Amino acid sequence: MNYPFWDVPLLGGGLVIALIAIPHVFVSHFAIGGGIFLAWTERIGIRKGKPEYIAFAKRNTLFFVLMTLVFGAVTGVGIWFSIGLVHPDATSALIHNFVFGWAMEWVLFLVEIAAALLYYYGWDRVDQKTHQFIGWAYAGAAWGSLVVINGILAFMLTPGRWVETGGFWTGFFNPSYFPSVLIRTCVCLALAGLYALLMASREPAGETHDKLVRYASTWLLPAFIGLPIFAAWFVFTLPSLAQDMFMGRAVVLTIFAALSLGISAIIFAFAYLIAYRNPQSVSTPVALLFLVLGLAVTGVTEFGREAARKPYIIYDYMYSNAVLKRDVARLQQEGVLRNAKWALVSKATPQNALIAGREIFTLACAHCHTVDGYNGVRLLVKGWPEPFIEHQLTYLDQLKGFMPPFVGNPEERRALAKWLASLNPSALPARTAAAATDSLSADPLARGEAAYSVHCANCHTIDGRNAIRQHVKGWTQSIAYERLGRLESLRGYMPPYEGPEAERQALAAWLASIGNDAPAAGGAR
């Protein structure tokens, strides 16, 4: 409500953040794992007298250092720019809480960058012991930055008692903090291992190739053992709505979770069965393929983790449309337009309904929806008559658990419904459709079925999901007629029936006919 809205057509702001953040997350995990990988590999080379390990660490230093210094740093700044534009209110809330968290992370960045540069330039210039020390400083600072930023990331999904106390450390060491740190650490090591596999696969065929491939594959072992345990712990700490969404309430999320598990399993199977047991068969294209699969897992997992936070951006505190949870009741009375500093109109009236509706969409919906692109609302409301849209808006949070409640007052809800209905002008409004069927057929049952398809079939089928036949079993026409008059009192989430009288009679007759039919006989209708 405080800031102008940054409108990104087709993509939407959320996807802009994701496009920058997912590569950043992938590369930063990879760079942190890389720091540990380099220091450890050099150590093994020194301790066990294996010069090929030292040479391998040295060859890969430039890549990991470049990844950290260039790609990690630049995309990290990119995340700041994008979240500041897309979610200024949430960014402000996070900074007000955690500015010193970021300051701590920054100090670790400085140590990491300085150590990484010294490590790179120090090969063969400083003695082995000093070089090892620098390597561990690089690895430790890199991992420390994860330990810090994880507190803020996990906070957004599970702020825990912070919602009551508001304390820095309460928010930082929140319920999902520890499982998240452990998951991310496992992922860091696994991604470094996948990269090392790629590099090892480029060695000429022979003993060194096989030894290094086998060594690289062992870096996936901590993730193989740890991830299932820590992931289960993580899911256990989630709010129950987020758990439900993973378990099937939001199908996309369930699919993402399944993809994350499935692809991870494929990667681990590859690491053990091929890379560890038959290292000589690992070629560069295969290793590259599995590195790309690693990116895919990062993508679906991070996307899923972000989506699990819906309908909030900071759980139990701020909704994804930047409205504070505690402000909802007030805004539903006062209206959003009056409270928005950058709205074109300050009040919804029947005269300005379309302009006001568009503005309300921007304020209340556009943080997640575009009009025609990603999560585009035009397709979502296609075929929905205006009263039906308004009803959906009234019970938005109950009908769709991952959406926030609608935050405007009743006039604003009407204006938004009008604007949303205007997005698909070719769709026939409910009453016109019913009237058209009147002239098509004199058969009341056919007219009733047409009315059913307009008023009920958005949610019901005849015999399948949410079967209407089950609901009306044994109803007579007069019972059906009476209940059509008070649908909203039968079930709080059903819209009232608002069609004309003759149509109501026809619909009641049709409902009575299917309620007393056997499915096989009535199913043909």
Place this chain on the structure above:
Amino acid sequence: MNEAIIPSIDPIALPAPVWLMQFLSGLTFVFHVIPMNVVLGGGVVALVLAVRGTRGSQDLYVRLAGRMASVLPVAIAMTITLGVPLCYSFRRCTAPCFTHRRFSWRGRGSV
């Protein structure tokens, strides 16, 4: 100035007094601009030296340009990293908060 568009104060209090936030913003900004000037100015000077040295076959210029250029990767890395605090403290913690003197060392405090 249209006061209507000034963001209202964030309900979460600052974690430190405004003067300290402003001091840290200024300090980290100075940290950022020093290597930034090395990158910008040094890059231009090195380029000019390299071009003139190559054209006029002045070996000394070329060598100096090479040395200056070798500092650039480190200076760029430092510019970016030292600029990171500008992303959070400078933008948010000072501007809307000039009018806002309430803070709590422990966190949100009274909301």
